[in-house]
Amino acid sequence: MIQGRHYKLAKNTLMLVISITTVLSLGACEGQVPQPSTRTSSSSSSAAPTPDLTTEQEKKIREDIVEVLEKANSAKDATGLDQRVTGPQLTIRSSELSIAKSTGKLDPKTAIPKDIAQTVIPGDSGWPRSVFAITTTTEDQQSKRLLVMNQASAHENYKLWGVARLFQGAQLPKFPVPTIGAQMGQTDDKGLKATPVQATERYADLLQYGKNSKFAKDFSADYLRDSIDKLTETVQQGIDANKGEQHQTFVPEAGQIKVMRSSEGGDLVVAQINSVWTRKAGEGRESLPASDAEKALFAGGKPTSTMKVTYVNVIALYVPPAASSQPITAVGAERQPVKVEAV
């Protein structure tokens, strides 16, 4: 029993202990460990796909590509190109470089400006992925270029797959801004005037048969067809003079096609079409290269009466939705002889 003045002390101590233990439960500690919030899950099932690249990343990739190209341009040598160039562009650029080696200078059409007017970056999560970029006009006021950069797999880097020079006055469809992320298309996209593969085949048919093609009404007139027609006519005059003959065949290259869906519902399709131009000179004459480029490629060859020139064409088509009143329109192209042989 605690007596007297100790009683008050004991009572106070007891109070203090009770108070402290009550308060200690709110005592100092770091608190709960934070949990990661999954509000920013970048899974492929998210409603808004995040773009595969930021604009800074895209710029850096493009700069790396241009750097490799310029190195090859200055060396006029295609070795080392495959580090950053692939597909039809690799073939075309190699040809351009070998022409440059023999002529001493690069064709002005090979210029690719460093700056871009627009870039279309997909938000798709798989591979292969392609990024479309539209450059500004060149320093010498040539038309804009449509660049297609492709990443074949996660372990590879982006490479320049195709370049098409846009036609003057060609209307390109709209795409989402790069911060939103566009959508790549499939080669068999439905709901359009034709699937991308079909559109390419029909265009090849059109190039081959011209007005007689059964798909002539599906397409609007474009600069590439006009220029090929003009060139063919010119050559035809020479061929008529010596009772020769000529014909061209256009065949799309299987698997070399890239599709990007536009915001308007149509697809922008970039595809490779190979063509072979066979020119036979009659009356025992020789068939000679028809252009400087052919000449440079053929340099040192022995002409015969038949000349076979292989071209690689890269064409950019806009395929509108099926309900649209617009026909399929070619918006850009590139055409380069890659092999000249006398058979």
Added chain:
Amino acid sequence: MSRQEDQNVKSVATGRPTRRAKIMRGIVAPIFALMAVTCIVFGIINATVWKPNPQVSAQTTLHSRYIVTDPGVLELVDDDATVTASLLGDSTDKQHDNEVCIAIGSSQDAVGWISGHQYQRIKGLATWSQLQTENQQVTGKPAAESNKHVDFRQSDMWQKVKCSSKTVSMHTGSHEAGQVAIISVEPSKRNSSQRQSSNSSSQPEVKVQMHWQRHKLPNFAMPLYFAGGLLAVLAVLSASVFAMEPSKLRKKKTEKLEEQQQLSVAQAFGRTFASVLSRSKSQTDGHRRHGTQTAVAEESQPKVVDISAKNMLEDQQPPQSQSSEQVGSDDPTGANSGSLQDYLQRFASEIGGSSRTAKRKRKKSVDDVNDDTSNASIPDDTNQPDIDDSTVGAIPQHYEDDDGSIDDRTYFASNEGISDETTEVFKARERTGRHQYIPQTQGQDGVE
């Protein structure tokens, strides 16, 4: 209980503190006061000595070639994280001349890079000093070696990448939400030709440390200060108010309560009656007696109309009749109610047998109502519709007798002309083709 009250009364009378006051002032108040002081003291301690550490550093050691953080982990504690990866193990082992690399990229790119391989996931913080990890296998086949493939450090996919032979550290800095860090042990450039370590079965030992500098610290002092203040208030209250005799407090409360209850009961009754009585004009003066009583209440309360309890006959009375109720003066529609009864009786007699029963029923209902008024009960509406049922066969007779045309409204023109303005509800029934009698109220002479 009375003993306690006696004690309290005695204490109050003598002026000595009651038992309750003693407990309150002597024990409860000091406890609260002490708790308040303790809270404040702990609050101060939390704000100074026990302040949460702004540096948060958590680590773990893993055996894996690839380590990837989950989305959201990099910004778990604060926006800027520093990720450090160290390659442990025997550094003299020349065969495995490896580098450890850290890259920041999107989650899908990181997973795409290591597809087909096993990797360790950093899911978050297990404790404040330990990272939580989990083993995971990515579906798919491992990418076959190819000279087209680029090294980890050269991939276009990463926002940032850094490599080092032993320990590499990287600030994540400002980055897009959802980015992850991927740590990979790669063969160093010197060894790239051998590519021995690209064998995924080798599991190098890697220590991963994540460090954050917290800019927003949790404030544990504030709740303690708040609690302390609250307890101080409680201490003061328990020493003063709670120590007072509850009887002193209670009385005021009960008085108020009783008053309120009285008023509310009167009001409630009044409201119920007012809505009903105002309709029952045909009822006897008995109702009016109650009507005056409830008049005052009625004026102050909005009238509650129960549509489902409609009394068809009563509803025929024009709105003026209601105001008459309030005044308690003669019912201007007394003539109406009188005439209504007259009409009914006449109608019943003309119909004959069926009407006689109706009249009987009517009288009965009236009588019932008379009886009921003294008890201020709500009249039974179901009495009224009987008339309708019984006079179904009668109406066409009347129509033909008069002018051969079937027009409910004009038939009763002689009956002081009754407006059909108040019969909105009954218009639908009118059209059922059952030619029901619909008594018209006064208002328009010969409604056409």
